[in-house]
Amino acid sequence: MSTATTALAGKAARDVRFLDSTIGKKVVMAITGVILVGFVIGHLLGNLQVYQGPHALDVYAEKLKSLPPLLWGTRIVLLISVGLHIWSAVTLAGLQKRARPVGYVKLKPVTSTYASRTMYWSGPILALFIVYHLLHFTTGQAHPQFVEGKVHQNLVLGFQNPLVSASYILAMLMLGMHLYHGVWSMFQTVGVNHPKYTPMLKKLAAAVSAFLVIGNISIPISVLAGVIK
Amino acid sequence: MELDAKIPSGPIEKKWDKAKFDYKLVNPANKRKYSVIVVGTGLAGGSAAATLGELGYNVKAFCFQDSPRRAHSIAAQGGINAAKNYQNDGDSVYRLFYDTVKGGDYRAREANVYRLAQLSVNIIDQCVAQGVPFAREYGGLLANRSFGGAQVSRTFYARGQTGQQLLLGCYQQLERQIDAGRVQMYPRTEMLDVIVIDGKARGIVVRDLISGAISSHLADAVILATGGYGNVFYLSTNAKGSNVTASWRAHKKGALFANPCFTQIHPTCIPVSGEYQSKLTLMSESLRNDGRIWVPVKKGDKRPASQIPEAERDYYLERRYPSFGNLVPRDVASRAAKAACDEGRGVGETGLGVYLDFADSIKRLGKKTIEERYGNLFEMYDRITGEDPYSVPMRIFPAIHYTMGGLWVDYNLQSTIPGLFVLGEANFSDHGANRLGASALMQGLADGYFVIPYTLGNYLASAKLDKVEATHQEVKRSEQCTNEQVKRLLGIKGKRTVDSFHRELGKLMWEYCGMARNAKGLKFAGAKIAELEQEFWQNVNVVGDGGELNQSLEKAGRVADFFELGKLMCHDALVREESCGGHFREEYQTPEGEALRRDDEFAYVSAWGYRGAGNQPELNKEPLSFEYVHLAQRSYK
Amino acid sequence: MKLTLHVWRQKNAASQGKMERYEVEANEHMSFLEMLDVLNEELIGKGQEPVAFDHDCREGICGSCGFVINGVAHGPMPGTTVCQLHMRHFKAGDELYLEPWRASAFPVVKDLVVDRGAFDRIIASGGYISASTGSAPDANAVPIPKKYADLSMDAAQCIGCGACVAACPNASASLFTSAKISHLGVLPQGEPERRERALRMVATATAEGFGNCTNIGECEAVCPKGIRLEFIARMNRDYIQASWLQRQESSAGGVG
Known part of the structure; x- marks a missing residue:
């Protein structure tokens, strides 16, 4: 370029707070991701009690409600995590837009997975699903036959509607994809990558995703098939 | 002109120490009052700019590439020599000095070479401190390999990318100084003239390659580190952008050009495959350790290599040089390959190639061992030619690789224009008529890190430098000349492209001023180049305009200078009636066909002065005396 | 082999660019950049401006060259810069899209040249x-x-x-x-x-x-x-x- 290049002008930009940096935001995303994945696993383990008969879930729900500090503590942590997860995604997405204002006429991904390229889509869709899920099974506004406290019954009645089941199944597939990239990606973001362990971590990510997808999807399918009544 | 090389007195081991003590110093507080221009950011220029910035001078650095990291030093593969004697195999500063003078076929200046050998040791220390990841042994100490022309292992290397790593080392130091504000960097800016005021170099004229703007930069001294001129041959192992323009414009302003005909030809390059070929790729010399070179015995034998029986193969190097065999020096191997092809025994579609065959080594050592040693080179060969060298012999042919000649400099690396210093391949000083492998990187860094910081200080402290204004008539005149040339090139609007001229010039140079030269051919080429040059100025077609990025225009300016240089090279080769190193005159050979040096008449440096377009250049001689290394004929029989 | 190229042409950083279509006759031994050299020689012959692209060493080490070929940076061969990419990896009739690196931090200087x-x-x-x-x-x-x-x-x-x-x-x-x-x-x-x-x-x-x-x-x-x-x-x-x-x-x- 015609003018002499010096980096002096950029020096002011070097004093960046952790949370303002791209890596800082990604770390927030990774840590909140860990929390959310942990919750999703716990949530599934709890839900699998649906296979133990009509009362198990209601009892489980009752037990959770009898421990307000635990319940509300979890809810607050989750709310904050989801909020931060979305905050970092939104701010980083803005950065992405600015970094490539003009795209390619032709673009052919070489190696990246569909899952990894669609995080910015699968994320918002999952957020919408969570809102629906809460209105559906927690508060009941989206559930015509909702009865407070009758968890098992709400579940069975809800899933007997094939459209509802289909939306849950789709959402879970989406979740599986999101986590297939996300679980491995969390480790990479916080700096864990080693030729010895990374292949294992990728398998772990696949296993976690598969477990969550299969476990969660089995419930509406079982309801539709009449296995759970 | 009387040439004073300013070699310090005293025994050779003490010369540099004495010089350093005798040099005048610029005190630290005064350094910031001086400004220095560095043109070129390869190993020599990059290291000079960074070091002078560290010392406190105001440095402006220029390169035509988009970043200083891309200078062609980056392409050096093999390694860098240093007399560290880490292998305890008998190496020493004196031995490196001796090998280099001998390898240069006794046409280098002893004092310079000795200093180079001394400084080689500091270079390795410096590079390691910067984080250059040299190859290491399991114990963590530095590894060495051996290289042509030496009997000790003194070559340090970083995989096959030593040049790249050394350049990144000095590029990073340069960027550090840019960040600190000590160096102002001007990438994509090409130097087109030197401004000489009151006999001293005081600045340069440049063209901004993006905007096309032509402007001047003034300073107290100018350093050229603009590399070699191998691209006068069009096809060479140099980068496409490598050119002689900076050196040549300085030459036209009064700097003498020394030994232009000393060019090095590398024996193991991938052969040309067609007319469109734009560049030649080097394959490391180390391949000759395990590969056997041969051509068919019969002329015009077009059978594939696998169908030519052993008895009909001529392993000509093993036949002619039984004791060195395939490991004769570069110049000898190159000439032998050319001779075989001239006899019509060359291989490949063009007939310009010889086989480098690994079949025997693979049989003897196993494919795995060969793969370990040369895997990356075999891969590169495969990528370029589409042939698998594990099953088909490689085809190789010599190519222009390095130019030992360059602007004449004294011991202080100052040209005949005071205040104009020349470093690295751009100067002529250290390699004589032939450069040994792994010595180019050493010289570039020695000049930039360890020589110029002292000699420049001495110049600045002792020269009387008046302030120069940008309005000075000489500045205006230089800018005007540069502008006029650009306009002239754009105004011709002829029929031929710049590349077609360059290609034709290259063919003439290669044919008549390449591996083997004779008086008749040189005279013919000189005349032919002059004709071609004339046609160029009437018939070249440079499209686009001057006020933008115009790559044809850049090339046109460079080719214009190559014509003038080409003529000088032919003339220099004609006048040097002897064979030495890379310069082989067919009239001067031993009965066995080896180079015949004529020390009684030609133990001197030819330093040519420019006397205007169309005039014969003026020959100045710097006699060379050899007090330490005794003159002897090289023999590899 | 005859190839059809769609090349991003942009006069300078300030102007708008667009894809232009060219036909070029190449042979399999050429490198990709040599194929562009051939195209450029033809363009100059017709008095048109050649396609600007960065290149220097042409042996894959200086890092000057590079553009996107059919949606892949440096083209289809892994571990290969465009200067070392050879035409034998393409076939007659191929249609190739050549675009500069796209990033706001790498503004286009001209055609396929960007400022890095x-x-x-x-x-x-x-x-x-x-x-x-x-x-x-x-x-x-x-x-x-x-x-x-x-x-x-x-x-x-x-x-x-x-x-x-x-x-x-x-x-x-x-x-x-x-x-x-x-x-x-x-x-x-x-x-x-x-x-x-x-x-x-x-x-x-x-x-x-x-x-x-x-x-x-x-x-x-x-x-x-x-x-x-x-x-x-x-x-x-x-x-x-x-x-x-x-x-x-x-x-x-x-x-x-």
């Missing part, structure tokens, strides 16, 4: 070891285990071509930045400045307008020198650690 000065500024902000000339101890004073020297070399091979940025959906310079941070950071010589280096280089990359890393791996796949995603993890590690332990620089220190 941002990379230099990232290096200037900390991609070095402060070792002034003359101050070095003996090269063998500090032994470095071979595996660290090799790892450092793996990272140091980066040629700064910018393909990683071009291929990244976020136009992130993480692979480039991390390669330098890793090259220097695994060596004992680079240890004293390791944290500061990470902080400064990462901040500069963002300030230059590069995006963030989403661990997708396209950069690694197109890198002609095989720089690995592993180095980005190392950069993140250094950065996180450095942020955690960062403190105000003492005015009594040597950083002036």
